[in-house]
Amino acid sequence: MDPKTYKFDTLSLHAGYQPSKNAGSRQIPIYQTTSYMFDDVDHAAALFNLERGGHIYSRMSNPTVQVLEERVCALEGGTAALATASGMSAIFLTIMTLCNAGDHMVVSSQLYGGTVNLFRLTLPKFGIKTTFVKPRDTEGFKKAIQPNTKGIFGELVGNPGNELMNMPEVSKIAKEAGIPLIIDSTYQTPYLCRPFEHGADLVVHSLTKWMSGNGSSMAGILVEGGTFDWMQNDKFPSMTEPYEGYHGLSFAEEFGPTAFTMMARAEGMRDMGPCLAPQNAWNILHGIETLSLRMEKHCSNALKMVEYLSNHESVAWVSHASAPGHPDKELAEKILPKGTGSMIAFGIKGGKEAGAAFINNVKLASHLANVGDARTLVIHPASATHSQMDEATLKFAGLSHDMIRLSVGLEDFEDIVNDFEDGFRAAKKPRLVANK
Amino acid sequence: MKFKVRGIETFASTGGRPFDKNKPLIVFVHGSGLSHMVWVLQTRYFAFRGYSVLAVDLPGHGLSSGKSLKTIEEMGNWIGDVIEAVGCKQASLVGHSQGCLVTMECVAQHPEKIKTLTLMGGASAIPMNPELLSLAEKSNPKAVDLMMDFAHGPAGHFGGHPVPGLYHLNVGSMIVQNKEIKDTLGVDFRACDNYKNGPEIAKKLDLPTISILGAQDKMCRLKDGKKLADMIKGSEVHIIENCGHMMLLEEADQTLEILKKFILKNDPIK
Numbered sequence A: 001m002d003p004k005t006y007k008f009d010t011l012s013l014h015a016g017y018q019p020s021k022n023a024g025s026r027q028i029p030i031y032q033t034t035s036y037m038f039d040d041v042d043h044a045a046a047l048f049n050l051e052r053g054g055h056i057y058s059r060m061s062n063p064t065v066q067v068l069e070e071r072v073c074a075l076e077g078g079t080a081a082l083a084t085a086s087g088m089s090a091i092f093l094t095i096m097t098l099c100n101a102g103d104h105m106v107v108s109s110q111l112y113g114g115t116v117n118l119f120r121l122t123l124p125k126f127g128i129k130t131t132f133v134k135p136r137d138t139e140g141f142k143k144a145i146q147p148n149t150k151g152i153f154g155e156l157v158g159n160p161g162n163e164l165m166n167m168p169e170v171s172k173i174a175k176e177a178g179i180p181l182i183i184d185s186t187y188q189t190p191y192l193c194r195p196f197e198h199g200a201d202l203v204v205h206s207l208t209k210w211m212s213g214n215g216s217s218m219a220g221i222l223v224e225g226g227t228f229d230w231m232q233n234d235k236f237p238s239m240t241e242p243y244e245g246y247h248g249l250s251f252a253e254e255f256g257p258t259a260f261t262m263m264a265r266a267e268g269m270r271d272m273g274p275c276l277a278p279q280n281a282w283n284i285l286h287g288i289e290t291l292s293l294r295m296e297k298h299c300s301n302a303l304k305m306v307e308y309l310s311n312h313e314s315v316a317w318v319s320h321a322s323a324p325g326h327p328d329k330e331l332a333e334k335i336l337p338k339g340t341g342s343m344i345a346f347g348i349k350g351g352k353e354a355g356a357a358f359i360n361n362v363k364l365a366s367h368l369a370n371v372g373d374a375r376t377l378v379i380h381p382a383s384a385t386h387s388q389m390d391e392a393t394l395k396f397a398g399l400s401h402d403m404i405r406l407s408v409g410l411e412d413f414e415d416i417v418n419d420f421e422d423g424f425r426a427a428k429k430p431r432l433v434a435n436k
Numbered sequence B: 001m002k003f004k005v006r007g008i009e010t011f012a013s014t015g016g017r018p019f020d021k022n023k024p025l026i027v028f029v030h031g032s033g034l035s036h037m038v039w040v041l042q043t044r045y046f047a048f049r050g051y052s053v054l055a056v057d058l059p060g061h062g063l064s065s066g067k068s069l070k071t072i073e074e075m076g077n078w079i080g081d082v083i084e085a086v087g088c089k090q091a092s093l094v095g096h097s098q099g100c101l102v103t104m105e106c107v108a109q110h111p112e113k114i115k116t117l118t119l120m121g122g123a124s125a126i127p128m129n130p131e132l133l134s135l136a137e138k139s140n141p142k143a144v145d146l147m148m149d150f151a152h153g154p155a156g157h158f159g160g161h162p163v164p165g166l167y168h169l170n171v172g173s174m175i176v177q178n179k180e181i182k183d184t185l186g187v188d189f190r191a192c193d194n195y196k197n198g199p200e201i202a203k204k205l206d207l208p209t210i211s212i213l214g215a216q217d218k219m220c221r222l223k224d225g226k227k228l229a230d231m232i233k234g235s236e237v238h239i240i241e242n243c244g245h246m247m248l249l250e251e252a253d254q255t256l257e258i259l260k261k262f263i264l265k266n267d268p269i270k
Ligand SMILES: Cc1ncc(COP(=O)(O)O)c(C=O)c1O
Pocket: A086, A087, A088, A089, A112, A114, A115, A155, A159, A184, A186, A187, A205, A206, A207, A208, A218, A219, A220, A370, A371
């Protein structure tokens, strides 16, 4: 006897939505509205006081956005989710729900540059301090925990060095310390990895990337695993003690496995308001319909790319967890059995100048500050995404001047190779080639 | 709120209001392996409208200490003790699934204490599928997956939680899995399977009673729910279309509306 609950590919198309409750509309309607009618004053009061479910005002929730929330939640195997205007706002909202002034976070040092800035520069303004630990330094995460530490945060495969954090081991450290493990799973999507199955308690995504795949819309999401017991210690008073905003409600007591998301919405969305536009939610949902198909092709194109680059005379080194000799290959095979994603970093012979010439002479690959588009993207981090960092921080984040970051798209592989050949040819004689 | 019942620390949600024994009391009793958390879309409403509410966690469940009670008879008796422990003489009872058997037992054992009875997704007996029972007694998480599959109608399987952002199947699953499965779900399923007093008690019930049933309930089938209602003298019956066993969440608003009418009529605030 096996449960007949829907599986991954079916959920990507159907989760969170019932046509019968939406005029039979097969595609999800875009509820382009700010606010929702109350039946009467009693209904209004009940909604405001979280006595009943429903929509009040689109800063808090919207029916189209709700479908996206449930769909990602279903794909991740979570209990609850909260979509936001961007990946950054999902991370900010998560930390602001978790921490108070005077608190501390332990954070992997290999992160998206914007996230590094948030932890390093912005959160200290609110009295939240961070200790950075290199992703492979599992013991380092343990050592960095202080009495006021409220969580461990990391990306499973660090950006852009492709170093893996040992999520199962780090999750044990978090559990022992009675704090949640938060994983930014943007690069994996639930197709490649479902962090709750490896001990994570909260997951965040920039949905702007692979989840949407179409490069049309910004969005982020927080997903809760329902695994963390907020009442096990006295570290999370805003979750466990009566909350003044809702007549003394205790979120942990009342909502248990969805308490964090309920709190993030009730307080964070209410007060900070980084809500997702319904049109953008719809665009992302449209992408999620084909998530499995796209991720499969992203990964197979990436594998071919790793082989091509590894054998190329102009390439000094290639970093991808599938690459021969990658130090995390074994761990990757364990927690990312379907593939290690489509982000590749490589060093171009000839250093910084060669890198610039390469970027300026590829034509199919798009030079831009995004990843996870259906199209192939390239960038030179040292001069673009991570350009605000000084030399030392750059090195700590695992970057070098010759590094090119590549987000492999879904184009015909031969066309990508032909384009790269043009780039490499130009990079060999950077001074002789006109830059575009 | 935490309080002692038979010397054991017991938790009950009071729906977000301080408990007041002078207001009419409604006690909500959860189903197998679950906890007070399933009742949040009914309890808060009543608590903010002049009632005292206790959504109890049975011993060993949710936030209550102690060991799970092994029989429906013991659980029914324990609910009677809860009413006494909080200093009340009478209460209205609301049960879901196994909670229906428990509340019926409570009425049989303490008729003087119970004013009204609401049965959601009930039946006069809940025999368990032997494979499901055995999986639960072995703490196999598959038992929870199967339970969630059977317990939910289209809302659970496709989605559409009344609270934006929540996903039915996994919320239910985590409420159960946050405890050792064999110590809660396993014990409860066995208690349901063993319980045979239902029909006899149902025929003797003599108090305002209502059955709220899901048209697509696969745990306690609609026909069994109707049969139970037929056994109870003067019982009201409400069928919610397009809904499974978890009507209190899947169709929380409809469930609340039906419950509201019934309670306001039969146990009004004086
Ligand atoms: C891993 C990761 N997390 C978070 C973000 C931020 O997301 P957004 O750009 O949607 O705000 C990005 C963006 O590049 C990212 O790559």
